[in-house]
Amino acid sequence: MFKNIWGHLMAVKSERTREMLASVALGMFREIGFEKTTMRAIANEAGVSVGNAYYYFASKDDLVLELYEQVQNEHAAHASHTIEGLEGFGDRLKAVLHAGVDVMAPYHGFGGDFISTAIRPSSPVNPFGDQSAPAREASLALFHAVVKGASPALPEKLRNDLPELLWLAYMGTTLFWVHDTSENQQRTRRLIDGLVPLIAKGISLAKIPGVNRIFDDVLNLARSIRA
Amino acid sequence: MFKNIWGHLMAVKSERTREMLASVALGMFREIGFEKTTMRAIANEAGVSVGNAYYYFASKDDLVLELYEQVQNEHAAHASHTIEGLEGFGDRLKAVLHAGVDVMAPYHGFGGDFISTAIRPSSPVNPFGDQSAPAREASLALFHAVVKGASPALPEKLRNDLPELLWLAYMGTTLFWVHDTSENQQRTRRLIDGLVPLIAKGISLAKIPGVNRIFDDVLNLARSIRA
DNA sequence: CACATAATTTGAACATGTTCAACATGTTGT
DNA sequence: ACAACATGTTGAACATGTTCAAATTATGTG
Known part of the structure; x- marks a missing residue:
């Protein structure tokens, strides 16, 4: 009964990481352009590691x-x-x-x-x-x-x-x-x-x-x- | 009178380097595609240094x-x-x-x-x-x-x-x-x-x-x- | 609870485009 | 011939996208 709650919460957290990355990336695309929006900068701004960004977005x-x-x-x-x-x-x-x-x-x-x-x-x-x-x-x-x-x-x-x-x-x-x-x-x-x-x-x-x-x-x- | 001959020959040699680079690059674009044709590979194949390739082609x-x-x-x-x-x-x-x-x-x-x-x-x-x-x-x-x-x-x-x-x-x-x-x-x-x-x-x-x-x-x- | 398995996270490592200060070679004026 | 200048050349250094083995954290099972 309760065992899935954490699963669900994590699913939510995972989703949130993904959305955070997307939101940060889109914002930076808008504000400073494609080239200046480096994967490192995105990861940094989103508070995760570069590798983690690639876990959610293949490229x-x-x-x-x-x-x-x-x-x-x-x-x-x-x-x-x-x-x-x-x-x-x-x-x-x-x-x-x-x-x-x-x-x-x-x-x-x-x-x-x-x-x-x-x-x-x-x-x-x-x-x-x-x-x-x-x-x-x-x-x-x-x-x-x-x-x-x-x-x-x-x-x-x-x-x-x-x-x-x-x-x-x-x-x-x-x-x-x-x-x-x-x-x-x-x-x-x-x-x-x-x-x-x-x-x-x-x-x-x-x-x-x-x-x-x-x-x-x-x-x-x-x-x-x-x- | 003769002093320009070398100038001319060098102009020709310079031109030749440029053409060599272009020819090598175009050939590699055709044969192995854009990504595999690295600047290092072009320079190597043309027998010059990477920096030299950039002397003739800005990018x-x-x-x-x-x-x-x-x-x-x-x-x-x-x-x-x-x-x-x-x-x-x-x-x-x-x-x-x-x-x-x-x-x-x-x-x-x-x-x-x-x-x-x-x-x-x-x-x-x-x-x-x-x-x-x-x-x-x-x-x-x-x-x-x-x-x-x-x-x-x-x-x-x-x-x-x-x-x-x-x-x-x-x-x-x-x-x-x-x-x-x-x-x-x-x-x-x-x-x-x-x-x-x-x-x-x-x-x-x-x-x-x-x-x-x-x-x-x-x-x-x-x-x-x-x- | 203890352990196995799966999901998530990390950061170092790699290849690549590009830059640049230093060096080499050629040219010109005296 | 010599000195200044212009042209050509080098390779190391840098930033960036991407990969990956290892570490960490969550979930499921006995």
């Missing part, structure tokens, strides 16, 4: 994954709330993209090193890889929600594949954001505000037969290329 | 820049030759993109680390940065040539900005190529073969008024977002 990159997951979850929470009142496809998409920029903002200085880590196919943070699947799913769900809840509804045949394409556009936006050195990343904001109506208008053109055929081709290409 | 990333430049130059040489006989815009674009994949092929294993380095805004290899300007210009010129030499000629208003957008698409293709684990990167080939006709058809739709307006919007957005 420094795994701490970046932790950051990625937290940011994606925050994005999901934040955005799913803001799109609730919005009906138009464009408005919903815009809200989700802006929410993404909002959530990432504190980490903009860290962005370069983040994306450099994330883009390496062998990295745990790679958004297409296995280890980041939970974060990716959370993000993808957001774009499914954008499409599903839109009114007027989007063309039937788009509803399956569009979310993934939008997620891809979101990845592109992030890439742009990382390189955006303008004050408060205003250029990224303008990109979003300019791009979204274009996507919306583009989709509305699907009614024109000639254009419609191209849409089919795009969708087919996207499908045939996927893994 | 390991600078050796990656060297690779980037050589590959882009090879691409320019190879592609400008192959498009000579081709008239159609699609054929020309396809040829240039395939030539790119051909030239990069030996380095596919290295691609992940390469792009991870290249995408960091602070990296000398960053394709949007100052240090890689020569390589970027060589590549951009290729897409200007694709557009300029196309027959039937492309719409007047596209001729200025299209090359840059095509170059961007090329960057995207490269990103795809890096993650492409299919045999001989065949999926990248299929992406190119599928994407190019779509671009060509898309452009031909500019005749339709409704579509034409969107084209203007895209071009305006692209212009307003640029630096």
Whole structure:
């Protein structure tokens, strides 16, 4: 009966060590950047040994994954709330993209090193890889929600594949954001505000037969290329 | 009269040391990858000291820049030759993109680390940065040539900005190529073969008024977002 | 409780990218 | 030829990510 209490308490303590490490690491990433956040400094600040940090995180990159997951979850929470009142496809998409920029903002200085880590196919943070699947799913769900809840509804045949394409556009936006050195990343904001109506208008053109055929081709290409 | 001969010979010798280092490094990148190619191994293989390698290349990333430049130059040489006989815009674009994949092929294993380095805004290899300007210009010129030499000629208003957008698409293709684990990167080939006709058809739709307006919007957005 | 097993923690050790003061060699002006 | 200067070269030293055998602490068992 009682024998598991200590087990449980330890599980909690273990969890707490892990969370302490993550919290310290993320804070340092934000405040002083990737390079200055050395594993020794993290361990030191968290009050554990270097080796112990590696007991909880297999590599420094795994701490970046932790950051990625937290940011994606925050994005999901934040955005799913803001799109609730919005009906138009464009408005919903815009809200989700802006929410993404909002959530990432504190980490903009860290962005370069983040994306450099994330883009390496062998990295745990790679958004297409296995280890980041939970974060990716959370993000993808957001774009499914954008499409599903839109009114007027989007063309039937788009509803399956569009979310993934939008997620891809979101990845592109992030890439742009990382390189955006303008004050408060205003250029990224303008990109979003300019791009979204274009996507919306583009989709509305699907009614024109000639254009419609191209849409089919795009969708087919996207499908045939996927893994 | 003669006093400069030695100066010249030394300049040549210095150049040779540099080239030896570059050649050794690039070969090792190809054969054993980025991580196993240590600065010590490079220096050793080239028959110089570690410090001496740093006299010629400020960092390991600078050796990656060297690779980037050589590959882009090879691409320019190879592609400008192959498009000579081709008239159609699609054929020309396809040829240039395939030539790119051909030239990069030996380095596919290295691609992940390469792009991870290249995408960091602070990296000398960053394709949007100052240090890689020569390589970027060589590549951009290729897409200007694709557009300029196309027959039937492309719409007047596209001729200025299209090359840059095509170059961007090329960057995207490269990103795809890096993650492409299919045999001989065949999926990248299929992406190119599928994407190019779509671009060509898309452009031909500019005749339709409704579509034409969107084209203007895209071009305006692209212009307003640029630096 | 005593012991075995599992989970957690430590810090020294290693390989690597990079720096730098010292040295060596080549160049130029007188 | 000599002295100043410029160019090229060396290897030891440093900081950092990562590994690992050993120590410590917690849990389960008889």
